[in-house]
Amino acid sequence: MNHLSDQELMRIVQAGDLSPASEIYDRYSGRIYNFAFRFLKNAEAAEDAVQEVFVKMIKYANQFHGDAKLSTWLFSITANWCRDYLRKADNKSKETEDVLISLPAPLEHGPDRALEQREDELRVQRALQALTPEQREAILLSRYQGLSYAEIAQIAGCSEGAVKTRVFRAMETLKKALTTETRGGDRWLNAVQ
Amino acid sequence: MAECSAMRESFPLLLTESLDARSRELTHQHIESCSECGAEWLATKETWRLMEALPELTPPPRMRQRFLAEIGVEEKPVESNILSFPKRTWARWLSQAAAVVIVAGGSYLYGHRTQPVRLAPQQATLNSIQPVSIAESRVVKSSALSPNIEGRPDIENVQFIDTNPNDDEVSLSFDITQHMTVTGNRSDKSMVQLMAYVMQNEDKAQPSTTRAIDIVKQTYANSHQPEPEIAGAVARVLRNDEHEGVRIKAVDTLKTLPTATSETREALIAALKNDPNPAVRIKAVDALAKIAASGQLDQAAVDTLRQKAMQDDENLYVRTKAAEALKKLNP
Secondary structure (H helix, E strand, O other), X not given: OOXXXXXXXXXXXXXXXXXXXXXXXXXXXXXHHHHHHHXXXXXXXXXXXXXXXXXXXXXXXXXXXXXXXXXXXXXXXXXXXXXXXXXOHHHHHHOOOOOOOOOOOOHHHOHHHHHHHHHHHHXXXXXXXXXXXXXXXXXXXXXXOOOOHHHHHHHHOOOHHHHHHHHHHHHHHHHHHHHHOOOOHHHHHXXXX | OHHHHHHHHOHHXXXXXXXXXXXXXXXXXXXXXXXXXXXXXXXXXXXXXHHHHOOOOOOOHHHHHHHHHHHOOOOOOOOOOOOOOOOOHHHHHHHHHHHHHHHHHOHHHHHOOOOOOOOOOOOOOOOOOOOOOHHHOOOEEHHHXXXXXXXXXXXXXXEEXXXXXXXXXXXXXXXXOOEEEEEEEOOOHHHHHHHHHHHHOOOOOOOOHHHHHHHHHHHHOOOOOOOHHHHHHHHHHHHHOOOHHHHHHHHHHHXXXXXXXXHHHHHHHHHHHHOOOHHHHHHHHHHHHHHHHOOOOOHHHHHHHHXXXXXXXXXXXXXXXXHHHHHHHOO
């Protein structure tokens, strides 16, 4: 089925045949998972988000119209789920601690470079969490998912101008956080202690 | 200045090549003519580049299976080269059933808490004195409850209440068939069993295991009264939970409990040897080092630390931590 377009796969699903579900899942689960994880900083919740999004995709398949991209529709469902998750006060305390999520860097780059990579990763994680949810959503969709401002506006339910402002303000905050922090091996070790 | 603000708002669009040709040209001209905006443009580009540091994560294969199972689509299992940390449902059931028998034995286990527990590999039966089914209970003092929790009741909306941190009284409220609150001393046998049950039944209980572990940590960390049942339950969470965040919390909690049981040590050693997440392994080194400092570490743990410190393909920080821990053990 991998030769079929998203729209074609969804039409099969809409007809009641769920066999394309795994193909659609394979196409988008990675992007959805990464978005949810970076938005919520919680692996457990990110997994739940992916599950909910794809189950809803099946359940409400008939609400998908071919005039929009499937990715935009799926990210809309995901962003809604993530916003609801954050609205529940209890969940704010469930952020995963700063954890190393990447595999060890190849040692041929040397331990110093490996250390720097991990430091950078943690700094970006922390800086993203310092943004407002609206700014984080906009910058994640723009920077990491490559969505246009028009698509992000559709997902966030706001104007393109508002998206432009959110991305700009997010970048200003990130700039301060990422270009002024110092590097040092002790910082990372402290972070995981 | 207004022009500068407008131009700077366009920088992210310039980076994603989303500006039309005319706007792109104007923005570049402005950057070249305005030194402040030129500096801002360089900083924006650098920030954009630094954001590449976040790695692309691959969803665990079990998520795919979970989704397809929920919608009823069958598929051949996908082979994976990722070292998984699967739930051992059968083992959990067996251990829970056996744990009920052990608890029914009551005083024996309580009086021999430092002995390793061997679980009988057969289905347990409940013959304790007047077992109380939680599903039929009302609002009660924990001392009025039997420590036996019959079956696997669905407990939801668990809330921990510690009205006076200066005493040992705590309350756990939750919904079963009705809302109920169990109040009692934190070392009361029934309260201990209830806490352990909540923590190990995250698929039945709400909120999640993470919060349940927080409750346990809050209740039993640094207490004077060691609770081997609690330590055992946390150790099982560390062994079985598939979320690294939960396992990290489990290690942290084990580190704060007053006495390390053999089950605790074995779980920490297993985590250090096998956990796929380096942050969990680093935490495990810390916990073992703390246990060692209190004189409770056995040779197996020392050997594992030594092995990790020397393991060429181990994460650099795990190796460093293990070496530091060994150095403290043998100054």
